[in-house]
Amino acid sequence: xxxxxxxGGGLVQPGGSLRLSCAASGFTFSSYVLNWVRQAPxxxxxxxxxxxxxxGTTYYADSVKGRxxxxxxxxxxxxxxxxxxxxxxxxxxYYCAKESSGIRSFDYWGQGTLVTVSS
Amino acid sequence: xxxxxxxxxxxxSPGQTASITCSGDKLGTKYAWxxxxxxxxxxxxxIYQDTKRPSAIPERFSGxxxxxxxxxxxxxxxxxxxxxxxxxxxxRSTAVFGGGTKVTVL
Numbered sequence: 059x060x061x062x063x064x065x066g067g068g069l070v071q072p073g074g075s076l077r078l079s080c081a082a083s084g085f086t087f088s089s090y091v092l093n094w095v096r097q098a099p100x101x102x103x104x105x106x107x108x109x110x111x112x113x114g115t116t117y118y119a120d121s122v123k124g125r126x127x128x129x130x131x132x133x134x135x136x137x138x139x140x141x142x143x144x145x146x147x148x149x150x151x152y153y154c155a156k157e158s159s160g161i162r163s164f165d166y167w168g169q170g171t172l173v174t175v176s177s
Numbered sequence: 178x179x180x181x182x183x184x185x186x187x188x189x190s191p192g193q194t195a196s197i198t199c200s201g202d203k204l205g206t207k208y209a210w211x212x213x214x215x216x217x218x219x220x221x222x223x224i225y226q227d228t229k230r231p232s233a234i235p236e237r238f239s240g241x242x243x244x245x246x247x248x249x250x251x252x253x254x255x256x257x258x259x260x261x262x263x264x265x266x267x268x269r270s271t272a273v274f275g276g277g278t279k280v281t282v283l
Contacts, residue, residue: 164222
């Protein structure tokens with residue numbers, strides 16, 4: 059059974075940093091593209107970032123480019139999102155999402171971890 | 178940047194058909210995905226590549242995409258289909274979501 063378990067969320071002050079983790083199981087981690095998607099309270103889904111199977115290719119939404127860094131450790135079956143220079147509008151539930159091979163569907167999602175940026 | 182527009186809400190009576198639209202420039206030239214999110218839950222894919230339905234998704238869910246509009250249709254809507262629905266496309270290696278449509282089953 060595919061499982062994605064996010065952690066690392068919490069309350070952080072504006073300008074601060076946080077690192078999210080997504081521990082994966084139930085599939086061959088190193089064979090799949092992974093994404094972060096976020097959802098502000100009461101708002102819609104917003105794609106954040108994607109990383110290739112090896113970690114060699116990454117893309118970011120304009121809203122986080124230069125502040126967030128996606129990475130993965132295939133030996134630990136874990137996806138990361140390093141978030142720096144956090145702003146109030148980064149407050150959201152952050153989901154990790156696995157892509158299906160070759161189809162680019164988000165076929166599995168984690169339960170999400172809440173990040174609150176506030177003083 | 179590419180934008181997708183959805184109506185904020187759609188209301189439907191049980192057993193009737195709900196149609197949720199998603200508009201974008203030349204959307205029909207791209208593949209569209211649809212995700213369902215029930216209150217307090219993570220999203221679930223219900224349609225991929227315009228018209229394909231994952232095996233676990235009921236047959237009453239169908240999709241189409243032509244011109245500037247993709248449409249998710251729920252035939253014989255049930256109370257359990259009440260949820261937010263999001264369309265999504267890939268644009269230059271980045272994913273774009275529509276603003277979401279809340280489907281209310283009255």
